[in-house]
Amino acid sequence: MSKYYPVIGLEIHCQLATKTKMFCGCEVEVNTSPNKHVCPVCLGFPGAMPVPNKKAVEYAIRLGLALHCEIDLNAMWTRKNYFYPDLPKGYQITQTGGLPIYDHPICRNGWLEIKRADGVVRRIGITRIHMEEDAGKLVHDMSPTGSHFDANRCGTPLCEIVTEPDIRSPEEAVLTFKKIKQILEYTGVSHANMENGNIRCDGNISIRPSEDAPYGTRAEIKNLNSFTNLEKALTAEYLLQTVTLDAGKEVQQCTKRYDPNADKTSVIRSKEDAPDYKYFPEPDMVRLVTDPAFVEEIRRTLPELPDARYARFLNDFKLTEYDAQVLTDDIKVSNWFDAAAKTCKNPKILANWVITELLREVKELEGGFDAIKVVPEQLSRLVNLIEEGTINGKIAKQVFADMFETGKDPDTIVKEKGLVQITDTAAIEKTVMEVVEKNAAQFAEFKAGKVALKGFFVGQVMKCSGGKANPKIVNQILDKLAQG
Ligand SMILES: [Zn+2]
Numbered sequence: 001m002s003k004y005y006p007v008i009g010l011e012i013h014c015q016l017a018t019k020t021k022m023f024c025g026c027e028v029e030v031n032t033s034p035n036k037h038v039c040p041v042c043l044g045f046p047g048a049m050p051v052p053n054k055k056a057v058e059y060a061i062r063l064g065l066a067l068h069c070e071i072d073l074n075a076m077w078t079r080k081n082y083f084y085p086d087l088p089k090g091y092q093i094t095q096t097g098g099l100p101i102y103d104h105p106i107c108r109n110g111w112l113e114i115k116r117a118d119g120v121v122r123r124i125g126i127t128r129i130h131m132e133e134d135a136g137k138l139v140h141d142m143s144p145t146g147s148h149f150d151a152n153r154c155g156t157p158l159c160e161i162v163t164e165p166d167i168r169s170p171e172e173a174v175l176t177f178k179k180i181k182q183i184l185e186y187t188g189v190s191h192a193n194m195e196n197g198n199i200r201c202d203g204n205i206s207i208r209p210s211e212d213a214p215y216g217t218r219a220e221i222k223n224l225n226s227f228t229n230l231e232k233a234l235t236a237e238y239l240l241q242t243v244t245l246d247a248g249k250e251v252q253q254c255t256k257r258y259d260p261n262a263d264k265t266s267v268i269r270s271k272e273d274a275p276d277y278k279y280f281p282e283p284d285m286v287r288l289v290t291d292p293a294f295v296e297e298i299r300r301t302l303p304e305l306p307d308a309r310y311a312r313f314l315n316d317f318k319l320t321e322y323d324a325q326v327l328t329d330d331i332k333v334s335n336w337f338d339a340a341a342k343t344c345k346n347p348k349i350l351a352n353w354v355i356t357e358l359l360r361e362v363k364e365l366e367g368g369f370d371a372i373k374v375v376p377e378q379l380s381r382l383v384n385l386i387e388e389g390t391i392n393g394k395i396a397k398q399v400f401a402d403m404f405e406t407g408k409d410p411d412t413i414v415k416e417k418g419l420v421q422i423t424d425t426a427a428i429e430k431t432v433m434e435v436v437e438k439n440a441a442q443f444a445e446f447k448a449g450k451v452a453l454k455g456f457f458v459g460q461v462m463k464c465s466g467g468k469a470n471p472k473i474v475n476q477i478l479d480k481l482a483q484g
Helices: 056-065 170-187 227-245 292-300 305-317 321-329 331-341 347-364 376-385 393-406 411-417 423-438 442-447 451-465 470-484
Strands: 007-014 078-081 091-094 106-115 121-133 137-140 148-152 157-163 197-207 219-221 252-260 264-272
Touching: 007 121, 007 170, 007 227, 056 106, 056 170, 056 292, 091 121, 106 170, 121 170, 170 197, 170 227, 170 252, 170 321, 170 331, 197 227, 197 423, 219 227, 219 423, 227 252, 227 264, 227 442, 227 451, 252 292, 305 347, 321 331, 321 347, 331 347, 331 376, 347 376, 347 393, 376 393, 376 411, 393 411, 423 442, 442 451, 442 470, 451 470
Parallel strands: 219 252
Antiparallel strands: 007 157, 007 197, 078 091, 106 121, 121 157, 137 148, 197 219, 252 264
16 A cells, blocks of 8 residues: 555634524523524525624634734625525525635634644644524424434524644644634633533545645545544545555545444535625625724633643643643643632642542543532642641542542541641650561661561551551651661
8 A cells, every 4th residue: 555645624613602593582592492593594494685694703802813824804795505404594694605716714824733642733724704593493303203303502692713724643633623622612712512412523535645645535434533533434434545546546525424343434425616696795895994903802801721831830830741641632621720810839749649639530520520529729728738737648548538528628628527636746756666676577677777667557557547647757767777
């Protein structure tokens, strides 16, 4: 098999987190009764006039600024005509155009950065972000009446993010999709929940014989709605195109779907061209003229973004790159840690507790991260109790298990269970001497230079003290005895 180089681009649709629809006042609500939120505008009755949702425009601009885009202050709406049973209007209002004069999406020419597992940072261009409305939904069931139509989703605001074909492997495609999802969550522009269909990804891929050869013919794979499926679908299509070219055949431009069970892509339709949609400027709308002051206000109130937070965690808290990565990936975990770190004497130790203890317990917890009873200040307090020498690390794990289960304050648990660390040197010395007497033979060997036995003695003393002895003092006493 010859070696080919993949060229990949992504198109990501995300549902904006507005309360109401793109061009009418109908509420956006999922998991409700069918056809509850509809009106003449979103059903496309003749004569009904659409009015753009200001919040949706604000969100699109916020997303554009977070992705370093230029904002078009004179954007345009176009009508994309097509027939489909889930689209009563027979067209979709969008910002793509067919002809360049009609093509004025709200955002253009941005970029984001991804960091590969090998440490290489790559910049991926964002061609454009445009706004549009969603179609309705067909619901198929096994009843004699068959298929049903639910118009609740008609007119829901979407942004489509289109990347440049800058992605060079399925791994980079996954990192790009993850980064976009993360930015959607950090900016609050979308709930970006894949299970609810808030975010959907299409991937296009072509291959070429060398890294500077012209692009090959591409296939577009629709609806890759998990990171795993995106990676597997692109890999399967890469192999298929490789086999095709090796056999002396040509790759056909087409739209495909991916079947995860068979791990195969298959053709849905040969690629449609822009003329098929008969785009024209939307006659019911004027241009979307945006006040520059509105854009500046959004820029000024942009929240901290993932890359900036990652850098802050490295610099301010001295976290390792791995820890900073884990603690910025998911905004909920990140905000939780950040809140805890504010009152913590040792954020680096706190990071360990969040990653190894808290996130491990959360995996087993019904309801996931949202269901945890421990609040950030409590874990911060637990770490401070260790730092202050009130309890040792081993006892802290016991306290943590209790906190996680009950949501009680660490101070209360320590007090109730009498877990305060013993730091009284005389008391510890007494325990050490008891242990030494009981294990006279081993102690003789230890004194004679068998250093490995120190661990045994520390263990025994800790056991006798119910885990409460300060391990540092125990070590000091044993060192003294060995020398003396
Ligand atoms: Zn409506």
